[in-house]
Amino acid sequence: xxxxxxxxxxxxxxxxxxxxxxxxxxxxxxxxxxxxxxxxxxxxxxxxxxxxxxxxxxxxxxxxxxxxxxxxxxxxxxxxxxxxxxxxxxxxxxxxxxxxxxxxxxxxxxxxxxxxxxxxxxxxxxxxxxxxxxxxxxxxxxxxxxxxxxxxxxxxxxxxxxxxxxxxxxxxxxxxxxxxxxxxxxxxxxxxxxxxxxxxxxxxxxxxxxxxxxxxxxxxxxxxxxxxxxxxxxxxxxxxxxxxxxxxxxxxxxxxxxxxxxxxxxxxxxxxxxxxxxxxxxxxxxxxxxxxxxxxxxxxxxxxxxxxxxxxxxxxxxxxxxxxxxxxxxxxxxxxxxxxxxx
Amino acid sequence: xxxxxxxxxxxxxxxxxxxxxxxxxxxxxxxxxxxxxxxxxxxxxxxxxxxxxxxxxxxxxxxxxxxxxxxxxxxxxxxxxxxxxxxxxxxxxxxxxxxxxxxxxxxxxxxxxxxxxxxxxxxxxxxxxxxxxxxxxxxxxxxxxxxxxxxxxxxxxxxxxxxxxxxxxxxxxxxxxxxxxxxxxxxxxxxxxxxxxxxxxxxxxxxxxxxxxxxxxxxxxxxxxxxxxxxxxxxxxxxxxxxxxxxxxxxxxxxxxxxxxxxxxxxxxxxxxxxxxxxxxxxxxxxxxxxxxxxxxxxxxxxxxxxxxxxxxxxxxxxxxxxxxxxxxxxxxxxxxxxxxxxxxxxxxxxxxxxxxxxxxxxxxxxxxxxxxxxxxxxxxxxxxxxxxxxxxxxxxxxxxxxxxx
Numbered sequence: 037x038x039x040x041x042x043x044x045x046x047x048x049x050x051x052x053x054x055x056x057x058x059x060x061x062x063x064x065x066x067x068x069x070x071x072x073x074x075x076x077x078x079x080x081x082x083x084x085x086x087x088x089x090x091x092x093x094x095x096x097x098x099x100x101x102x103x104x105x106x107x108x109x110x111x112x113x114x115x116x117x118x119x120x121x122x123x124x125x126x127x128x129x130x131x132x133x134x135x136x137x138x139x140x141x142x143x144x145x146x147x148x149x150x151x152x153x154x155x156x157x158x159x160x161x162x163x164x165x166x167x168x169x170x171x172x173x174x175x176x177x178x179x180x181x182x183x184x185x186x187x188x189x190x191x192x193x194x195x196x197x198x199x200x201x202x203x204x205x206x207x208x209x210x211x212x213x214x215x216x217x218x219x220x221x222x223x224x225x226x227x228x229x230x231x232x233x234x235x236x237x238x239x240x241x242x243x244x245x246x247x248x249x250x251x252x253x254x255x256x257x258x259x260x261x262x263x264x265x266x267x268x269x270x271x272x273x274x275x276x277x278x279x280x281x282x283x284x285x286x287x288x289x290x291x292x293x294x295x296x297x298x299x300x301x302x303x304x305x306x307x308x309x310x311x312x313x314x315x316x317x318x319x320x321x322x323x324x325x326x327x328x329x330x331x332x333x334x335x336x337x338x339x340x341x342x343x344x345x346x347x348x349x350x351x352x353x354x355x356x357x358x359x360x361x362x363x364x365x366x367x368x369x370x371x372x373x374x375x376x377x378x379x
Numbered sequence: 380x381x382x383x384x385x386x387x388x389x390x391x392x393x394x395x396x397x398x399x400x401x402x403x404x405x406x407x408x409x410x411x412x413x414x415x416x417x418x419x420x421x422x423x424x425x426x427x428x429x430x431x432x433x434x435x436x437x438x439x440x441x442x443x444x445x446x447x448x449x450x451x452x453x454x455x456x457x458x459x460x461x462x463x464x465x466x467x468x469x470x471x472x473x474x475x476x477x478x479x480x481x482x483x484x485x486x487x488x489x490x491x492x493x494x495x496x497x498x499x500x501x502x503x504x505x506x507x508x509x510x511x512x513x514x515x516x517x518x519x520x521x522x523x524x525x526x527x528x529x530x531x532x533x534x535x536x537x538x539x540x541x542x543x544x545x546x547x548x549x550x551x552x553x554x555x556x557x558x559x560x561x562x563x564x565x566x567x568x569x570x571x572x573x574x575x576x577x578x579x580x581x582x583x584x585x586x587x588x589x590x591x592x593x594x595x596x597x598x599x600x601x602x603x604x605x606x607x608x609x610x611x612x613x614x615x616x617x618x619x620x621x622x623x624x625x626x627x628x629x630x631x632x633x634x635x636x637x638x639x640x641x642x643x644x645x646x647x648x649x650x651x652x653x654x655x656x657x658x659x660x661x662x663x664x665x666x667x668x669x670x671x672x673x674x675x676x677x678x679x680x681x682x683x684x685x686x687x688x689x690x691x692x693x694x695x696x697x698x699x700x701x702x703x704x705x706x707x708x709x710x711x712x713x714x715x716x717x718x719x720x721x722x723x724x725x726x727x728x729x730x731x732x733x734x735x736x737x738x739x740x741x742x743x744x745x746x747x748x749x750x751x752x753x754x755x756x757x758x759x760x761x762x763x764x765x766x767x768x769x770x771x772x773x774x775x776x777x778x779x780x781x782x783x784x785x
Contacts, residue, residue, distance in 0.1 A: 071504055161745060167504055168450045172673055173744040175666065178736030187726045188735065307511060307662060313507045349524030356512035356519075363509055364500055 049333020439640020
């Protein structure tokens, strides 16, 4: 029993990332009807806003301390981050420590802007072009974004630590009444899951309980009629693109401590997220979230040694296998609506 | 003058292609050895082989995507399978490349039949995702469980201890080379005239002949009733179904043919350099052939070949331009300007050539959906219009009647 719960927990963090990216993809697809292959790159950009902020905060000046020497016998160079010199030791170091959560605040406007610029600059011209063209142009865009990041940050993964308070693991099993050390789970993964749950419910609440969200939902159902009612639906859809980008960006920011960001992390997630979207059903928001968590958990189950000994290699292919089975037996996906992408 | 059942125009076209392919070692060596521009020469065997082989790959992909409009994102799987089967043939049977290549084509054809049979039940983006999923599955399996077959991360290589039944005991001492009835693939004849060094490589010429043959086959497919049917699938599959045509056999045939082309390309890759790795099957490799086809011009005969040549040329030549070279170029300029220009160009060349490629690709998809071929046609049309301003421009043609059911 504890092994099963552990596997479910292990799958949750990856599942959260899948769900967040897939949610954004579905939002873009449902509103603008665009298949966005650059969404993984946006996820990656999010992770790199965390890296950037971490670096900015760690920008330091060098003073020479004549009282101490380094191992060569020369005066020791002491690096002091500007933040520390401005705010004093405890607050300054605290801010640096909390670089990743702080980048959430920065990444939201940045990602909104990037999404907005992408939509207005490029994707707007592709509404009436075939889906293949949309895939191609966004694929090209993803390569461009990825290479820009590579030019600035290099090709190696950049470790970005979580705040010191959340490093390490805790005994989750004790809370559920299991014996001690049965279920050990890292803090940050738990936080990632909770965070994504908040973001997901935020997006759903935004769509359900605000006027803006209501108009967007109406536009998703029947764009033409909403337009005839005198509502500038295109503008709202553009904003939705920005929000979808922000969701993916947030997923990336918080994922940075779990997996050191590198420039192609987005592509790795993109392929899987597309599979998630298709499994969940093209255009269905709850389907995307459900399928994201489902596939994350199944992937983690498949990597159990007990299962791998029966079906070797299953952990490598489980997601694709499920996608193939779903597509062949239930072409609309788990919760797909009728008439979406059935050409 | 009509040859091989082609129309006059196509015969001329084919002859031009044959000439260009055979003269490639000369044409790609336009700059004198030792001159500043010599690094733009592309006439070395390794690169020329890639031109021919990836040309084959892209021609095959174009038969599927260009004609039927089915965008496969998993074609690299067939390339990889082709490479693996060819290397196995080199290990077990003989270093002669003919059996290896034949097996590569057959195995990848069968593999394509299986994947196509399943994937073609869906169309549009679902088809893309299905092919992507199959290719990623093959890639992951090649890395993990199928290690006895694929040698995992190291990649499949030939060894001295391999049986090679037909070659007998000839392999003693050093690793044998791939050959065509004794003609080693890495053999080249070097000739120097006009200060230029021309390399005529056996491997290149073998790939080139294969490329010409498959180009001819593709040309016949494009002009055949079968090709017409595939175009009809692209235009309006629903209407075709309503008129009582079962389109599945046609699309499946196109899928298998293009898979076999990919297998041939994979087999040739292995024949030029007898080693096969799983990264050949990764989805980025599938993305590359999509890039080639679109960049050159999907649905045209020459487009994919041009695209393949273009990308492989830039991959090899552009990526070699480093800061030293840039400083050489901008050397005559004042220092400040020189450094500024070098810094400006630096991210786009050398290791950053992918950035240039990505931007170019975005621009092509946005403004030139027909790719390089369409660009060429537009330029040609510009000149033609200048020459005879009252010619039969598009405005004199009757307007096409709008489709009723759109």
